[in-house]
Amino acid sequence: MAAGVRPSRPQVLVCLGVLLARWVAAGLEAPVIGEVHENVTLHCGNISGPRGLVTWYRDDSEPVFLLSSNSSFRPAEPRFSLANGSSLHIKALRLQDEGNYTCREVLNETRWFRVWLRVARGPYEVEVNISSTGTLPNGTLYAAKGSQVDFSCSSRSWPPPVVEWQFRAPDSSTEPFGSNLTVSSFILLLMSQNLQGNYTCLATNTLSGRQRKVTTELLVYSPPPSAPQCRAEMSQGQLTLQLTCRWDGGYPDPDFLWTEEPGGVAVGTSKLGVEMLNQSQLSDGKKFKCVGSHIVGPELGASCVVQIRSASLVSEPMKTCFVGSNVTLTCQVSGAYPPAKILWLRNLTQPEVVIRPNGHYLITQNGQSSTLTIRNCSQVLDEGYYVCQAKNPVGVREVDIWLSVKEPWNIGGIVGTIVSLLLLGLAIISGLMLYYSPVFCWKVGNTFRGQDMGDVMVLVDSEEEEVEEEDVAEEEEEEEEEADEREESPKEINKHGHIHRVTALVNGNVDWMGNGLQALQDDSSEEQSDIVQEDRPV
Secondary structure: OOOOOOOOHHHHHHHHHHHHHHHHHHOOOOOEEEEOOOOEEEOOOOOOOOOOEEEEEEEOOOEEEEEEOOOOOOOOOOOEEEEOOOEEEEOOOOHHHOEEEEEEEEOOOEEEEEEEEEEEEEEEEEEEEEOOOEEOOOOOEEEEOOOOEEEEEEEEEEOOOEEEEEEEOOOOOEEEEEEEEOEEEEEEOOOOHHHOEEEEEEEEOOOOOOEEEEEEEEEEEEOOOOOOEEEEEEOOOOOEEEEEEEOOOOEOOOEEEEEEEOOOEEEEEEOOOEEEEEHHHOOOOOEEEEEEEOOOOOOOOEEEEEEOEOOEEEEOOEEEEEOOOOEEEEEEEEOOEOOOEEEEEEOOOOOOOEOOOOOOEEEEEEOOEEEEEEOOOOHHHHOEEEEEEEEEOOEEEEEEEEEEEEOOOOHHHHHHHHHHHHHHHHHHHHHHHHHHOHHHHHHHHHHHHOOOOOOOOOOOOEEEOOOOHHHHHHHHHHHHHHHHHOOOOOEEEEEOOEEEEOOOOOOOOHHHHHHHHHHHHHHHHHOOOOOEEEOOOO
């Protein structure tokens, strides 16, 4: 064959026929893998030592000349060149370069070597799509707890890649989520906290083994399950009010906004929900509102309200203590929010003097009720005013209690006095009854003596008279005038300076009445200076 002249078509066909026969006898060689846009070298057999004339062909529907070691033949393309005198070197591979290549070597004999070139591409541009999520400013994705999230991943590659999902939770190992050809997608129906972590889509070219992956961090957020809780409390200095808003149970922590109501004037915003207010911002009955907002809702957030109030005090205005005994003063605080601090002070003139618990004073507090117990009362030391003071940032309220310390009562003397008064009262009542109702006394006397009230009833009345010397004459004259009537009328007998009037009522017993009158007359004759007066029968 002349130099620089390509073999004729019949000669190529003859060579191809011989080559096919050798392929059938020798079998297929292992493929050579090349990457698009990269370079690859195809070796002409695994032979060491001197090499003969080498010619390369591309075997498609018919053999196509590519390159020869004979310098008389020019390469089919500039991308083809010989390496080491026998190998075919191809630059900037294309997908179209994939196929079968044949090397013909002529030395002592003609030998044929077949090479199968596979061209791989990619994977490129791995695309990950995670739906039903939000995006943080730094690009991190988040999903709401309990929501449904769709995952999909795809990549361009030749041949089509195998796509695999992997998951790695914080502080744990990587877990596979399955694999599929060309595309891999799955759905997580109920997102939970343990599904938070890094999701990796891995695309692998099955021909070249080249891999490309994309990792996406997915956070699972959850709003607090309950409503926010607000409270107001005194700071340690007691000069400011601390507003605290708590909305626990969510992830991440919510944001808080405090406003003054009504009007919605903003007081402050923070992640902690704590605001400090001075006394100039406070007044009795003022309301403050806390609005908590979370990244996954609710859209309008959740709120709570606190209303601050000063205290109201209730206590006894006066208390009494006996010397040497104990007394307890009670102070009840109500309506204070935040709860007031209760102090006991001594003396109205020095309210700044605070009573401290010691052996003489005992202070106890239960909720908003405080008691001050004074032991072993002393009139000199303990009598006077005591002040119960309730203080919160809204205001200070005080109430005064007067403590009177007295000597203990003499119980024996008190009982004796009461008995004496009772006896004196009974004596006065008895004297009045004797003076104004002699008939009653006569009936009572006869009842005790067991006399027959059906026969005789005797009424006795005594009256003490002073007989003056100048009236003696008149009395003697009256006695002479009435002497004639003594037998027919009852008698009045003056005995021992007293006048006795006796009236006898006779019911069918005249003799008994006579005996009674005779006895009276005998008694009167035995006494000296007795004066007998006559009275009309009753």
